[in-house]
Amino acid sequence: MCRQKLFINGFYSLLILLTLDITIVRAQVDTASITGQVTDPQGAVVAGARIVATNQATNIAVETTTNGEGYYTLTNLRPNLYTIETIQQGFKTDSRKDVELNVGQKARFDFQLTVGETGTIVDVTTDNQTQLQREDASLGNVVDNRRVTTLPLPQRSWDDLLTQVAGTQGDPYTEQSGGTASGRTGSVNIHGIRSLYNNFILDGQDNNSISTNVQEFSTQVSRPSIDSLGEFKVITSQFSADTGRAAGGVVSVTTKSGTNQFRGLLYEYVRNRVFDANDFFSNRLGRKRPQRVQNQFGGNLGGPIWKNRAFFFADYEGTRIRQGVLRIATVPLEAEKSGNFAARLGNPITVGGQQVPIFNCNGTPSGQVVRAGQIFDPRSRTLCPNPNFNPNQVAGLTNLPYFLQPFTGNIISTIDPVSARFAALFPNPTLGGTSNNFARTPTLTDDANRFTTRLDYKINSKNDIFGRYAYGKRARFVPGFFGGLADGTDTSAWGLTSVKTHALVTGWNYVISPSIVNQFRFGYNLADATSTQ
Known part of the structure; x- marks a missing residue:
């Protein structure tokens, strides 16, 4: 049993952003x-x-005033649609509606006012707006909520959408493989850098498992359901100071918040083998389609606690998977378990065009030659030393420090009791031949529950706070080749793995003045993973 406990305690200090003239925004x-x-x-x-x-x-509403040079800055804006108004005595009010702001965006909007009554409003549609990115040189892309919720995803894992961004390459896996990545999710290589070097951020909080073998199925501590996410941004290069320290890429994710309207949903997604085609290997062996029962169900609800001031959002998703996976392996023949390897004995072996002779224990020719698949008695290493061995030459079949003695008829006469018990753990062949002669279709099970809740509160025009808690529990059993104790020789990615995660973050944003912003974050992450083979 391998048990790994991971405690990540993050304390995000007060970030005080001071400027003299133009406010420079960091840590967004x-x-x-x-x-x-x-x-x-x-x-x-x-x-x-x-x-x-x-x-x-x-x-x-969040507001500020322009400084002596006509510049303004508004920070800590939740990703959403905004209406931006510019109001000044003696000029018409300039109003820009449906301005979409994305996670991590540093947008620029310049206004040229028109002389007139302040009560006169000049509406500017988003089609005529240009959101310049002169404030940020980082390269990346935003996957917005429309794509997150509408694009088809086989496992309903939002991080499968990471490959929508240029420069990313998915880390595919198959349940029939034995690689360490079996069952891993959210793994992408960005510009050729391994997925372990990416930096995941959830609601401004570090969300990295800091794991070397990704025993938790993901390099992220918390993986909320796709219906609880607002949007995410993938930064592939040219990191700014607030998102550095990643050799790969930066993935910044935001969870949904409640609004002034109560909104929610209930769902269940079903997948079974009626909708699946048979896989190539099962078809080749003439086996029927393996079992497939996949249910994903849940719902969420969000709305106002205090209209225009306080909001809540809660989300739950459960996953239940029962899936047959084909296992093809090589097992010993029934006779071989008792030491009879006569069927493995092949043709004579030649070295330099010459057959290799077998010598008796006293060094005299036995009249036999070495054959493919032949088994020799390991005791001959000590019982039959070779006095003609030349240590200055490369050791080989014609130059050994001892005379190898074959078992008569390629049948092992004496078997160690421990080895005999170990051999009995392996099943008998189900297919013909001596290689890839065993196949079975055991059941993979994968049960998961995840819950996310968030509270947002606008205290006044200068202060707002939020809190988010995410809990996840997953138990996944990946069967091995043989079933039983013999599977202890398989890859460490198989067997039973249980993971529990807790992720808490709280934040406080305080606008001290138009040029001074105080941002506070406190986060606590816990990932507890247990693996048993």
Whole structure:
């Protein structure tokens, strides 16, 4: 039994962002920010203009004013659709609706105001807007909620969508393979770098298992269900200071928040062998389609606790899988378990065109030659030394320190009792021949439950807090080639693996002034994995 406990205690210190003139936004890992300059019709800067960004889902407004050079910055904006308004006495109000802000985005919107009454609103549609990325040189792509929820996924694992981003390569696996990656999820190579070197961030909190063999099935501690995620961003190169330390890529994920409307869903996805085609190897052996019963069910609910101020969101998903997997292996023949390997004895072996003679224990020719598949008595290593052995030459069939003595008829006369008990663990062949002569279709089981809940509270115009807790439990049994104790010789990826995860994060955002922002994060992760073969 291999038991691994992993405690990751992360304490994100106060991040105080100070600037003199233009506010430079850092540490926007799980939120977005906007910046820009406001000018009048002649291009002169407009100081003191109010910039108001309103979240269309929660009706929470965040505002600031332009500085002496007409610049403004709004930070800690939850990814969503926004309405951005610029208000200044003597000018018409410039309103831009349906502005989509994504996770980790640093967008820029410049405004040129028109002289007129402040009560007159000039609407600008998103089709006419240009979101410049001059504030961030990192390269990557955002997988938004529409793609997360609508693209088909065989296992409903959101991280299968990572390959939607240029520069990523999936780490495919099959249940019939014996590699360590068997059953692993969310593994992608970014620009050729191994998946273990990626940096996963969930709601601004470190979400890496820091595991060497990925016994937890994933390099992430917490893997919430796909229906609990808002969107995620994959940064493939040119990391900024807030997302560095990854040799591979950075994957920043945000969970959903509640809104002013109660929204929820219930679902169950079913898959069985009626919908599946038979696999190649089962077809070749004339075996019927293996068992397949896959049920994924759950639901979520989100809404207001206090309209325009406090919101909740909760999500649950359960997975139950029973899947037949074909195992093809080589087992000893029934006669071989008792030491009879006569059927393995083949043609004579030649070295340099000459057959290799067998000598008696006293060094005289026995009249026999070495044959393929021949078994020699290991005791001859000590009982029959070769006085003509030349240590200055390469040891081989014609130059050994002892005279090998074959078992008569290729039948082992004496078998160690421990070896006999070990041989009895292996089943008898089910197919013909001496190689790949055994096949069976055992059942893989995979049961998982995961729960995510989140609370958001807008205290006032300058302070907001949030908390998110995610729990996961998974028990997965991958059968071996033979069944029973003999499977202890298989890969470490097989057997029974149980994993429990806890992931907690709390955050507090405080806008001290238009140029000073205080962001606080506290996180605690626990992954407890147990493997038994």
